[in-house]
Amino acid sequence: MLTGKKIVLGITGSIAAYKAAYLCRALIKKGAEVQTVITPAGKEFITPVTLSALTHKPVVSDFFSANDGTWHSHVDLGLWADAMLIAPATASSIGKMVNGIADNMLITAYLSMKAPVFVAPAMDLDMYAHPSTQHNLDRLKSFGNHIIEPATGYLASSLEGKGRMEEPDAIVRALEDFFARNEQLSKKKIIITAGPTYEKIDPVRYISNYSSGKMGFALAEECALRGAEVILISGPVQLDVIHPNIRRINVESAEEMYRAALKYFPATDVGILCAAVADYRPLLYSENKLKRKNGESVVLELTPNPDIAAALGTIKKPGQRLIGFALETDNERMHAEEKLRKKNLDFIVLNSLNDTGAGFRGDTNKITILDTHGNVKEFPLRTKKEVAKDIIDETIN
Ligand code: CTP
Secondary structure, three states: OOOOOEEEEEEOOOHHHHHHHHHHHHHHHOOOEEEEEEOOOHHHOOOHHHHHHHHOOOOEOOOEOOOOOOEOOHHHHHHHOOEEEEEEEOHHHHHHHHHOOOOOHHHHHHHHOOOOEEEEEOOOHHHHHOHHHHHHHHHHHHOOOEEOOOOOOOOOOOOOOOOOOOOHHHHHHHHHHHHHHHHHOOOOEEEEEEOEOOEEEEOOEEEOOOOOOHHHHHHHHHHHHOOOEEEEEEOOOOOOOOOOOEEEEEOOOHHHHHHHHHHHHHHOOEEEEOOEOOOEEEOOOOOOOOOOOOOOOOOOOEEEOOOHHHHHHHHOOOOOEEEEEEEEOOOHHHHHHHHHHHOOOOEEEEEEOOOOOOOOOOOEEOOEEEEOOOOEEEOOOEEHHHHHHHHHHHHHO
16 A cells, blocks of 8 residues: 555656556555656646546646746655656656756656655667666666666566556556565664675785675665665675665774674664674784795784674674674584574574575575574575565564
């Protein structure tokens, strides 16, 4: 249901604009309040009278009202809405959204929007497949906008069916799913560690590992999408966060990560320890670059780093949950169970480097979840985004 949800429906000049009438009806049937905003080209395809009759609200299309010259405030629309849905969205409007070309009411409303934005593209396949359109859709995604497209055809790699606007019922379902998810973790605070740590040897060298941070970032994104407030403590990675509910704290060494985790964990509901923390750091840091000694081997003495998971496990209070990861190469279950117990975790996510597609750097992962009651759940190979969903589902259970 979408009871009481305020939706700004933006309609642009596509042949699919007639479907906006079905969309209005379907949204209202689910309990939503709909305010339509239409571009000048949109009006060529559907009449404002149809839309205002369906929504019981005047259609907004011009900056000023024709009869009395009242100014239509796009800023007010941006504050009023719980979501903005642009359906159909033409290649041209998508391009304007990406570049901030605010020459009509719909684009100004988009630029002032405080609520999540959903975009249902509608164009022919050639326009859709053009690098310009694909680039613009990627840009919209990077702004945190949600693109609603029909699922690809029978060939996963084919573009067949893409470009066509998704059916109104499926669009409404996407909105319902979004709001349902959005409330699952509302008022929850979650701390996540992610990425590798760098342990300095001298000003130009460090010890680290292959962690990309992708799993931790996918988890942060998933928690934020479900309404949680996320503190993401990240080691050095090449990733960006886009969700406004994620506060990112950048650290470099295990000790910095440890201090940040100890500071923020007490006020949170859940801790997810996804970072590949270096277990050791050089005992001595050299202020000057170490010079090569011809022909001689060198010995680097290492000293243990604090175990963040174990430290949080000791201060964990009733009601708080702690989730750890284990990346193993041998005796996987045994090692994972041992870590679960030793670090006082609620469950541990195991991935084995022996499984193809699991572990570092890639976009996929294959996990097994072990909990303190001896339950073992195996999951198939999935993208890290999907794996993040599985892990968060398990956290909520
Ligand atoms: N972890 C941590 N701080 C450390 C080491 C590990 O918080 N200094 C966390 C990881 O984020 C992970 C879990 O502990 O959630 C297990 O990490 P892993 O490196 O597999 O375990 P270790 O205890 O370091 O054991 P080993 O390296 O010997 O396998």
